[in-house]
Amino acid sequence: MNNKKQVRVRFAPSPTGELHIGGLKTALTNYLFAKKNDGKFILRIEDTDQSRLVEGATERVIESLMWAGIEIDEGVKIEKREIVEIGEKGSYVQSKRLDFYKKYIQQLIDEGKAYYCFCSSERLDDLRKKQQLEKLAPKYDRHCLNLSSEEVQKKIESGEKYVVRFKIPEGKVSYTDLVYGKIEVENDTLDDLILMKSDGFPTYHLAMAVDDHLMEISHVFRGAEWLPSTPKHILLYEAFGWEPPKFCHMANILNKSKKKLSKREGSVSVSDFKNQGYPKEAILNFIALLGWNPKTKQEIFSMDELIREFESADDVEKNRGFRKMNKAGGVFDLDRLAWISREHIKQMDVKDLYEQVIPFLEEKDFYQNSSLLSNFSDEQKKDYVKKVLTVEKERMEKFTEAGENNLFFFSEIGNVDKDLLRWKENSDEETKKALEKAQKVLGEISEEDWTKENLEKLLLEAAGEKRGDLLFPLRGVLTGAKKSPSPFECAWVLGKIESLRRIGRGIESFG
């Protein structure tokens, strides 16, 4: 029952720009399946379209994967800031594999399974238009199929541009997609696809088939936009006499208007989300749950938990497909991302949160020019920021928000408006007395006992029944803000000296 082949999967982006969120989902799914099955995750670069290459794109894609925590076992990686290749399947960059493609294309030509085509793009355009008018399936009319080898030879020698096309055989194709189930298509609806372009580079279809075979890819996870061309790929494998990999198409990520999320819509690249301060765990968690359901109540997952819940190759074999994957596309909903992000940040410990937040914080003016931090040593600064984060952690959605909503932790607050200190209908006199009481209580707490718990305990004791009378003005005088964390937390972060200073100034303002 076991024909245990090693699981080998690949993510194969084209280096045409930033890795976008849909690409990350593809990469993640491949990765999770590899890890679940102790398999290999391979990164291959598909740079067969010379006109779309973007300088540095390969590096950026790899960096995005690394940021997300997706480790590459084989293929193209970055080590010591250099692009390197690890593995024994030849180069993992398609533009360096042209000899392979040429060899296999020649093989198909020799066997009569592929043929040269000299048709101009003008002729092909006209043909398509005509077919569309006649409500026919648009496909190549095989104008060049029956050229004699002498004619072909002559044309090539005279310098005519040509491509090589695959001759779709008669019959029908069927295969079982691991998500979409049995797919069956009549071959005569398929076009004689181009295998080699006139610049000598292979098309995606040929390069993918050859590489996945030579690299012994066991499962191909890719976006659902590839579903219609998969029968052609199966036919190619059959022409070569190779066993095709298992295909697993994943529903696309959609935008609000239910269209495939595209690069043109802005803010869909992985680096954008990184720069906006979302935790990588949140992004991964969010996209993993689009079109995949672990069948448990759990909604917040770490990478390890995602791997744990993912279906194994054995499960897939047994069930004849993935049971946890959906066929319908899912809308990218920022509200849901926000919630997942908050949950992940809540779960982080302060030390990790600090590491994540500090690069963003260091960019901020209120941090750089903080009057409160100016006399602190680096160590004191770090402790202080950690205290701020301890308080903010429960209400933070992105790393970029650190400090933003509580600027009073970093800056002078000036004179506080008395209205901000008045609890309900209390008089100025009562407010002043409350502040003096707070001053006394806090003044009696030593630096060593200055903990959140102590502050809360002692202030609540002092407040008695009418908590608002004491706590509201105290909070106001410490923060100068309409909204803030609790007075205990604020006092704890600010420390004894600064807290008493702010209380003192508040009292003074009453004359």
Next chain:
RNA sequence: GGCCCGUUCGUCUAAUGGUUAGGACGCCAGGUUUUCAUCCUGGAAAUAGGGGUUCGAUUCCCCUACGGGCUACCA
């Protein structure tokens, strides 16, 4: 136009012939609370439509509608 795929609350989804169609996000209301947030409780909110099959269809089949993808010498 042709081919392919899809369709459960606004959104992510559960329920593989029998449930008052469940959960989560968001939204609304109430409660706790010193402000805000958290937290707690409650609420509104969905099987696209029509035919079959069946004792019984969200679930299986067909048709329609709607949506999406592909239809490049791009991937």
